[in-house]
Amino acid sequence: MTGADEVEIPEVDSASGSGLPIRGNDIDTDQIIPARFMKVVTFDGLGEFAFFDKRFTEDDDLKDHPFNEDRFQDSSVMVVNSNFGCGSSREHAPQALMRWGIDAIIGESFAEIFAGNCLALGIPTVTADSETIQDLQDWVDENPDGEINIDIEDEKVTYDEQTIDVTVDDAQRKALVDGVWDTTALMKSNAGAVGETARDLPYVGDAAGSSAD
Amino acid sequence: MSDRTLYDKVWDRHKVTTLPTGQDQLFVGLHLIHEVTSPQAFGMLRERDLEVAYPDLTHATVDHIVPTADQSRPYEEDAAEEMMSELEANVREAGIDFSDPTTGDQGIVHVIGPEQGLTQPGKTIVCGDSHTSTHGAFGALAFGIGTSQIRDVLATGTVAMEKQKVRKIQVDGELGDGVEAKDVILEIISRLGTEGGVGYVYEYAGEAIEDLGMEGRMSICNMSIEGGARAGYVNPDETTYEWLEETDYFQENPDEFEALKPYWESIRSDEDAEYDDIVRIDADELEPVVTWGTTPGQGIGITDPIPEAEALPADKQDTARRAQEHMRVEPGETMDGYEIDVAFLGSCTNARLPDLRRAARIVEGHEVADDVRAMVVPGSQRVQEAAEEEGLKDTFEDAGFEWRNAGCSMCLGMNEDQLEGDEACASSSNRNFVGRQGSKDGRTVLMNPRMVAAAAITGEVTDVRDLKEVTTV
Numbered sequence: 037m038t039g040a041d042e043v044e045i046p047e048v049d050s051a052s053g054s055g056l057p058i059r060g061n062d063i064d065t066d067q068i069i070p071a072r073f074m075k076v077v078t079f080d081g082l083g084e085f086a087f088f089d090k091r092f093t094e095d096d097d098l099k100d101h102p103f104n105e106d107r108f109q110d111s112s113v114m115v116v117n118s119n120f121g122c123g124s125s126r127e128h129a130p131q132a133l134m135r136w137g138i139d140a141i142i143g144e145s146f147a148e149i150f151a152g153n154c155l156a157l158g159i160p161t162v163t164a165d166s167e168t169i170q171d172l173q174d175w176v177d178e179n180p181d182g183e184i185n186i187d188i189e190d191e192k193v194t195y196d197e198q199t200i201d202v203t204v205d206d207a208q209r210k211a212l213v214d215g216v217w218d219t220t221a222l223m224k225s226n227a228g229a230v231g232e233t234a235r236d237l238p239y240v241g242d243a244a245g246s247s248a249d
Numbered sequence: 250m251s252d253r254t255l256y257d258k259v260w261d262r263h264k265v266t267t268l269p270t271g272q273d274q275l276f277v278g279l280h281l282i283h284e285v286t287s288p289q290a291f292g293m294l295r296e297r298d299l300e301v302a303y304p305d306l307t308h309a310t311v312d313h314i315v316p317t318a319d320q321s322r323p324y325e326e327d328a329a330e331e332m333m334s335e336l337e338a339n340v341r342e343a344g345i346d347f348s349d350p351t352t353g354d355q356g357i358v359h360v361i362g363p364e365q366g367l368t369q370p371g372k373t374i375v376c377g378d379s380h381t382s383t384h385g386a387f388g389a390l391a392f393g394i395g396t397s398q399i400r401d402v403l404a405t406g407t408v409a410m411e412k413q414k415v416r417k418i419q420v421d422g423e424l425g426d427g428v429e430a431k432d433v434i435l436e437i438i439s440r441l442g443t444e445g446g447v448g449y450v451y452e453y454a455g456e457a458i459e460d461l462g463m464e465g466r467m468s469i470c471n472m473s474i475e476g477g478a479r480a481g482y483v484n485p486d487e488t489t490y491e492w493l494e495e496t497d498y499f500q501e502n503p504d505e506f507e508a509l510k511p512y513w514e515s516i517r518s519d520e521d522a523e524y525d526d527i528v529r530i531d532a533d534e535l536e537p538v539v540t541w542g543t544t545p546g547q548g549i550g551i552t553d554p555i556p557e558a559e560a561l562p563a564d565k566q567d568t569a570r571r572a573q574e575h576m577r578v579e580p581g582e583t584m585d586g587y588e589i590d591v592a593f594l595g596s597c598t599n600a601r602l603p604d605l606r607r608a609a610r611i612v613e614g615h616e617v618a619d620d621v622r623a624m625v626v627p628g629s630q631r632v633q634e635a636a637e638e639e640g641l642k643d644t645f646e647d648a649g650f651e652w653r654n655a656g657c658s659m660c661l662g663m664n665e666d667q668l669e670g671d672e673a674c675a676s677s678s679n680r681n682f683v684g685r686q687g688s689k690d691g692r693t694v695l696m697n698p699r700m701v702a703a704a705a706i707t708g709e710v711t712d713v714r715d716l717k718e719v720t721t722v
């Protein structure tokens with residue numbers, strides 16, 4: 037392990053805050069962050085462009101969108117439907133949501149790369165069935181200040197004095213709860229074994245350098 | 250151990266260890282990078298004072314923001330210039346090979362890897378781009394990753410992944426006239442849904458797949474992600490080896506070709522490999538497929554009626570209704586005759602030489618319809634050069650197409666090539682999401698390259714089989 041690599045990785049065993057509903061299936065990453073806002077070399081400042089085309093008209097007038105509503109400005113738990121985050125691998129999508137203020141997402145289902153990108157930022161993506169999600173979305177709509185608490189280890193969400201069962205992918209749960217969701221340091225510590233695996237591969241070795249010179 | 254898939258075998262060969270999270274740490278054999286998703290990762294590396302662990306196994310190109318008209322430096326758009334300069338600085342510092350536009354090797358990342366022979370069977374290949382699945386056409390295990398994972402790969406040469414299930418998609422029979430690889434994959438996605446592949450890797454097999462050239466196989470693997478599968482692959486065979494033998498890499502290292510062949514053979518899925526699921530598709534039944542909606546899963550045969558939202562599964566109805574409103578299509582009608590304003594022939598799905606050849610054959614002797622803006626954007630500088638040499642550029646230009654330089658272009662509208670207002674576009678690309686081609690009111694209809702050529706000529710979505718004698722390629 038290189039000594040320089042000392043990044044504090046917090047354990048994420050719960051998340052809480054008020055919610056906001058983002059309704060609709062198949063909400064893709066082009067909607068979450070349109071490609072024209074990706075012409076940047078850092079993620080800073082992406083928050084204001086989250087869902088941009090859903091929030092503003094051509095003339096920059098506000099459209100109806102939860103991200104525009106005063107009552108949701110302090111919300112941090114997004115409640116979504118199925119296949120959320122499908123499309124491209126752009127980490128700009130969860131980065132924009134995180135920088136807008138989202139700490140956790142509860143939904144019917146998530147696209148895989150999107151969920152992986154969220155995990156890399158320590159954002160849990162927990163799932164429940166369609167009916168449970170719709171109930172929660174309705175409740176959030178009526179209770180924009182209502183507190184939602186996600187217990188990641190026990191796979192439970194509490195709101196409005198009730199507790200519902202949710203599912204957290206095993207690897208995600210472990211990674212968040214044990215604070216190993218930032219894999220760089222962890223994997224770097226295995227450098228020796230990595231080298232062995234590489235040397236065992238028939239195409240590594242001379243193959244590694246010859247097209248590069 | 251004779252019942253394993255290619256996925257199992259390649260995974261096991263690259264597995265370093267199992268991490269405390271339960272994920273496996275996999276060694277990465279080829280890391281491709283481009284200007285949009287890598288700068289932040291290099292930034293994170295610098296913050297932690299880390300270096301690139303395997304620069305020799307890393308290769309860069311510029312494709313997403315590169316202008317496809319005037320490419321003189323500095324680029325006209327400041328943001329594009331900044332991203333390009335950042336990439337140049339990063340690869341220089343780390344000693345990473347870069348196919349920049351002055352090399353003649355530049356192009357879309359998923360076109361140049363296979364072209365140069367970097368993409369090989371039995372490699373693990375990652376890139377900060379979801380269409381990395383393309384490289385699976387060679388029997389590689391290839392998948393898209395996010396920027397934090399790019400940081401992992403740069404710093405450690407490995408990536409943390411969970412092993413997935415394998416679904417075999419068996420495409421038997423023969424593709425009919427005018428029907429292409431693109432139609433096969435659009436059909437698969439329409440049938441299984443855009444999330445049907447979540448949790449799976451797709452193995453494409455069967456006579457119709459074996460009959461395809463490498464370009465067709467790439468078109469199919471490319472869009473695996475559109476069906477929710479993070480990776481897709483085809484077992485390597487003689488077609489694969491013939492392609493590889495011609496690439497720079499094996500031209501320069503002919504001994505390695507023979508040396509590696511046994512490995513390539515060894516990773517093919519076993520005859521009695523066990524799959525978690527098998528889906529069968531009959532190639533003979535397929536016709537050209539076009540999309541009517543705003544997800545790649547909303548596709549139909551060109552002679553089929555657009556479905557009523559109510560006739561779809563409950564969870565698809567809402568999306569369908571919104572899509573139909575956006576696209577302004579009527580359930581019950583076919584897409585044949587849907588007016589278009591733009592024809593885009595390009596992208597990592599369909600901008601390789603055979604794609605352009607087939608489309609050129611349709612275009613020959615015709616003219617682009619009045620009021621239609623038609624453009625060809627070759628997938629790489631090499632494709633461009635080869636196409637120019639065999640006269641395809643002239644064919645397209647004579648017909649009224651614009652001939653551009655290589656890049657992603659209007660596939661995602663990050664450079665100057667964008668739809669305007671509510672323009673409708675016949676596109677050979679892979680995504681028809683709202684706003685994808687640069688205008689939030691733009692309307693994208695996905696189809697195969699010959700269908701794009703046909704639409705350019707008639708000014709509307711057209712069954713290419715009605716237009717001209719077509720032959721399968």
Ligand code: SF4
Binds near residue numbers: 312
């Ligand atoms: S051509 Fe389109 S899909 Fe392919 S890499 Fe470029 S932007 Fe992505």
